Amino acid sequence: MLESIKTFAADFFVTGDPLIYGADVSILLVTIAVIFVLTYFKKWNWLWREWLTTVDHKKIGIMYLIASLLMMFRGGVDALLMRTQLAFPNADFLPSDKYNEIFTTHGTIMILFMAMPLMFALFNMVVPLQIGARDVAYPFLNAVSFWAFFFGAMLFNLSFVIGGSPDAGWLSYAPLSEVQFSEGPGQNFYIWGIQISGIGSLASGINFLVTILKMRAPGMKLMKMPLFSWSVLSSCIIIIFAFPILTVTLGLLFVDRFFGASFFTLDGGGNPMYYINLIWMWGHPEVYLVVLPAFGVFSEVVSTFSKKKIFGYKSMVFALLSISLLSFFTWVHHFFTMADYKVDAFFAITTMAIAIPTGVKVFNWMFTMFRGRIQMKPPMLWTLAFIPTFLVGGMTGVMLAVAPADFQYHNSYFLIAHFHQVLIGGVVFGFFSGIYYWWPKIFGFTLNEKLGLWAFWLWNIGFYSTFMPQYALGFMGMPRRSSTYGWDMGWWPLNFVSTIGAFLMGAGFIFQVWQIIYSVRQGKKDTTGDPWDGRTLEWSIPSPPPEYNFAVIPTVEQQDDFWYKKQQGKSMKPTKYKSIHMPKNSGIPFIMGSFWFIAGFGLTFEWVWLGIIGLIGVAVSIVARHLQKERDYYIPAEEVEKTEASIGGAR
Amino acid sequence: MKRISKISLILFLTTLLSACSNADYIVLDPKGPVGQIQANLIWTSVILLASVIVPVLLLFVFIVIRYRDKPGNRAPFKPEWDDNKTLEIIWWGIPILLIGVLGFFTVRDTFVLEEPPSKDVEPMTIQVTSLDWKWLFQYPEQEIATVNYLQIPTDTPINFELTTDAPINSFWVPQLGGQKYTLPGKTLSLWLEAEEEGTYFGTANNFSGKDFTKMKFDVIAKSNDEFQQWVNEVKQSSKPLTLNDYQELSKQSVVGTSEYSTIPADLFEYIVDKNGGQYYRSNNHTASDHDRKQLELSNNE
Numbered sequence: 001m002l003e004s005i006k007t008f009a010a011d012f013f014v015t016g017d018p019l020i021y022g023a024d025v026s027i028l029l030v031t032i033a034v035i036f037v038l039t040y041f042k043k044w045n046w047l048w049r050e051w052l053t054t055v056d057h058k059k060i061g062i063m064y065l066i067a068s069l070l071m072m073f074r075g076g077v078d079a080l081l082m083r084t085q086l087a088f089p090n091a092d093f094l095p096s097d098k099y100n101e102i103f104t105t106h107g108t109i110m111i112l113f114m115a116m117p118l119m120f121a122l123f124n125m126v127v128p129l130q131i132g133a134r135d136v137a138y139p140f141l142n143a144v145s146f147w148a149f150f151f152g153a154m155l156f157n158l159s160f161v162i163g164g165s166p167d168a169g170w171l172s173y174a175p176l177s178e179v180q181f182s183e184g185p186g187q188n189f190y191i192w193g194i195q196i197s198g199i200g201s202l203a204s205g206i207n208f209l210v211t212i213l214k215m216r217a218p219g220m221k222l223m224k225m226p227l228f229s230w231s232v233l234s235s236c237i238i239i240i241f242a243f244p245i246l247t248v249t250l251g252l253l254f255v256d257r258f259f260g261a262s263f264f265t266l267d268g269g270g271n272p273m274y275y276i277n278l279i280w281m282w283g284h285p286e287v288y289l290v291v292l293p294a295f296g297v298f299s300e301v302v303s304t305f306s307k308k309k310i311f312g313y314k315s316m317v318f319a320l321l322s323i324s325l326l327s328f329f330t331w332v333h334h335f336f337t338m339a340d341y342k343v344d345a346f347f348a349i350t351t352m353a354i355a356i357p358t359g360v361k362v363f364n365w366m367f368t369m370f371r372g373r374i375q376m377k378p379p380m381l382w383t384l385a386f387i388p389t390f391l392v393g394g395m396t397g398v399m400l401a402v403a404p405a406d407f408q409y410h411n412s413y414f415l416i417a418h419f420h421q422v423l424i425g426g427v428v429f430g431f432f433s434g435i436y437y438w439w440p441k442i443f444g445f446t447l448n449e450k451l452g453l454w455a456f457w458l459w460n461i462g463f464y465s466t467f468m469p470q471y472a473l474g475f476m477g478m479p480r481r482s483s484t485y486g487w488d489m490g491w492w493p494l495n496f497v498s499t500i501g502a503f504l505m506g507a508g509f510i511f512q513v514w515q516i517i518y519s520v521r522q523g524k525k526d527t528t529g530d531p532w533d534g535r536t537l538e539w540s541i542p543s544p545p546p547e548y549n550f551a552v553i554p555t556v557e558q559q560d561d562f563w564y565k566k567q568q569g570k571s572m573k574p575t576k577y578k579s580i581h582m583p584k585n586s587g588i589p590f591i592m593g594s595f596w597f598i599a600g601f602g603l604t605f606e607w608v609w610l611g612i613i614g615l616i617g618v619a620v621s622i623v624a625r626h627l628q629k630e631r632d633y634y635i636p637a638e639e640v641e642k643t644e645a646s647i648g649g650a651r
Numbered sequence: 652m653k654r655i656s657k658i659s660l661i662l663f664l665t666t667l668l669s670a671c672s673n674a675d676y677i678v679l680d681p682k683g684p685v686g687q688i689q690a691n692l693i694w695t696s697v698i699l700l701a702s703v704i705v706p707v708l709l710l711f712v713f714i715v716i717r718y719r720d721k722p723g724n725r726a727p728f729k730p731e732w733d734d735n736k737t738l739e740i741i742w743w744g745i746p747i748l749l750i751g752v753l754g755f756f757t758v759r760d761t762f763v764l765e766e767p768p769s770k771d772v773e774p775m776t777i778q779v780t781s782l783d784w785k786w787l788f789q790y791p792e793q794e795i796a797t798v799n800y801l802q803i804p805t806d807t808p809i810n811f812e813l814t815t816d817a818p819i820n821s822f823w824v825p826q827l828g829g830q831k832y833t834l835p836g837k838t839l840s841l842w843l844e845a846e847e848e849g850t851y852f853g854t855a856n857n858f859s860g861k862d863f864t865k866m867k868f869d870v871i872a873k874s875n876d877e878f879q880q881w882v883n884e885v886k887q888s889s890k891p892l893t894l895n896d897y898q899e900l901s902k903q904s905v906v907g908t909s910e911y912s913t914i915p916a917d918l919f920e921y922i923v924d925k926n927g928g929q930y931y932r933s934n935n936h937t938a939s940d941h942d943r944k945q946l947e948l949s950n951n952e
Contacts, residue, residue: 096861096862096863096864097861100858100860100861100863168858168860169858173818173819173858175818175819175835176818176819176858176859176860181817181818181860265835265927266835266836266837266926266927266928266930267836267925267926267927268927269927269930271836271927271930272819272834272835273834276819306718307720307728307730308729308730308731308732308733309730309731309732309733310733311732311733311734312733312734312739313733313734315739315743335832337821337829337830337831337832338831338832338834338839341761341762341764341765344761345757345758345761345762348754348757348758348761349750349754349757349758352750352753352754352757353750355746355749355750356743356746356747356750359742359745359746360739360742360743360746362707363707363738363742364742366707366710366711366714367735367738368733369714369715369718370714370718371718371726371727371728371729371732372718372728372730373718373719373720373724373728374715374718374719374720375720376719376720384715387711388708388711391704391707391708391711392704395700395701395704398696398700398750398753399693399696399697399700401757402692402693402696402753402756402757403757403761404688404689404692404757404760404761404763404764404829405689405692405693405696405757405829406829407689407764407828407829407830407831408678408686408689408690408693408825408828408829408830410821410829410830410856411821411830411856411857411858412678412856472676474678475676475677475678475679476675476676476677476678477677477678477823477825477852477854479823479854479855479856479864480858481858481863481864482864483863483864484864485864489675489852490674490675491675
């Protein structure tokens, strides 16, 4: 009996690596610390009431933000481990199998569990406020989305210490990801971690699409809507069409792995090329859907901090929508080296075509600043850093689209440098800009600017010293996913510089964490509700907004409505209050997420009984929601008036 | 003190950078017509794009400096100026024009690279199989095979027929030209040619599992005579490749280089078929006449 437990544990827990033991210990310590703090300060009830059961979009946004920053830490540690391994030739800091696991988890976490939730954090924190709504269209579903994401991400991360991490690359090409080449639970962790959080992503896409289409304040015609909300709309359109493809693809991969089907292996009549096509039919739109909201952030920030109306609003909207459409017609450029040459020619042109609306957006941002007054505030700094970075990243993107030349760039460090440049320079800088911009609105205090400046310069210098050498390494023929290299090819010096740069970015991240912790205690309170002299509706209400956001839903007359009302000295402060209809908190989303986790864990280890228990739990949660009677309540008018009087602040 | 650290930092960086010489940029130093076409296209695209990007960057710097919000800045300030049709037409026009020109070169060269690079020389075929984690190169015309290195004659267009008996990989010899995938059950064809004698770096370029990084190979290009001489040597002094040898070779392992004096008949076709090649009707290398007839029959029904 004892023996069998021992052998089981040896298989179940990942053993034999100091890194893993370190992770085990730190997970244990952090868990104990969290439990201790919550118990000592008697915060369990608070945690459950205020956070785990919340359906308030602002709190959900904050939870997304925290989760994504944690994931950025995890993905960043992965990155630094890789860069440490590559700092010197023939290093054996990480053996190849560990290295393969780490680049797989780095990519998956950074895209799906960092960029996506950071994006949803912004959606949640901003969209309802910006369009003058009290919440999203489906607040309960919003909570379900978050917990599905959260438990999916936790399941994926668990693979590091239990069962073993996936190691077939962040897109897990078949047949490498099939049982034949990747036995064991690692690949299943990948499938179920993404499947479960994917449910959340798709639901969020639907939720925000409906929110934007149906819940805008009266008078806010679509063509008067702020550009960030437009970018969210475009992004949601992509989510709705792209995520089902991912779900189906990974579903089929699981059927292959679990039931021995052969959708993606040729010998049974399937084809691995189906997998590569399908995964990129999702994967390419995916990168556009994360970058579009960043574009939206830049549009808001550029306009606010240039004290000027956005230039070419209609062009901007048209560009956003055409990017969402075009994003579905470029996926083959990820494998020019596999396709037929006529197909290559077609997709080379469609890929380049995306540069047209994107280029137009850059011009419009620049001409928004032109004849404006540029204030070098933190959100603006990140935007200004973005423009040159993205111009160069876009240029290398078009270079990659030149199909015959791509045969030389494909899967080399040139490609690595390109997509990090657009994903960090575009998405991460954009989201940082957005977080710095809306932080005082959501949290009610401003972040320390000096620490932020340190973070800004460390990130930027680090970014350029990491990725510029990697373009050169591509021209030297260094393949991506190389776990090591020799002295002979002259790859060492540039790799060394790249590693130093990566650590600088890591230091930048530490400064940001420090900045947040410092400002929580020392930050200046934002009593105005409008610290940046903003233009859109979210700045017309107090910071942080009361749970109902708008005591009275504003009526909108024009684009940048709040700005013009401010100019004319019109007060947006309501005089008469009505009682407000609000959704009630619910524990069901959290419980449902936990059951998804149990189901995913069971299916990962192919313990069917546990999977079934989990799925039954999910089904019961859904039924329980349907049987729930009291789902909403009213805040009486007197209470609204009292709250408004006590927070004051806004004009 | 500060100065010394600055100087030493600069010295350190220059040593680092000078440590990589120009010769290391192998993609931009092609030794054959295919690589040359691609290098030319790379330069064309860089110049075309830079001709737009660089002025835009300069304009960006100008705008940021000129319109900074500083007391006493007398640059014009027009907060309501948000529309100008002429300007908008110009910057919709610039990228469209740029993409038009670049698109033309792209499509032209995409079609050019489908053809053998030199048409007046009799081409040669080499069958490439990526395995876990090694390369098998078969010379069907010479009836020899090598593992983990290639020997080729200069000035001869070579049709590399690529497949795999392992996860998908990619066959890349940067100085001769761009890469192509090795797919299970299917052969892709890649034309390459060496114009200069030399030893060129070749690598696996699509992740295929644990020891993917070790799948490097040399491509040795020599004159036709020397190549023939080498073929004769291999025929005389090496052992034949048997099906058993192949079974051994196709298991997951890392091996050094080797060569074989003969190859089993239809080994390449066997590899392709084994991985499902019969399902590709259009692929003339895989399906036997019988299979093809079967497929035609079933398609006509």
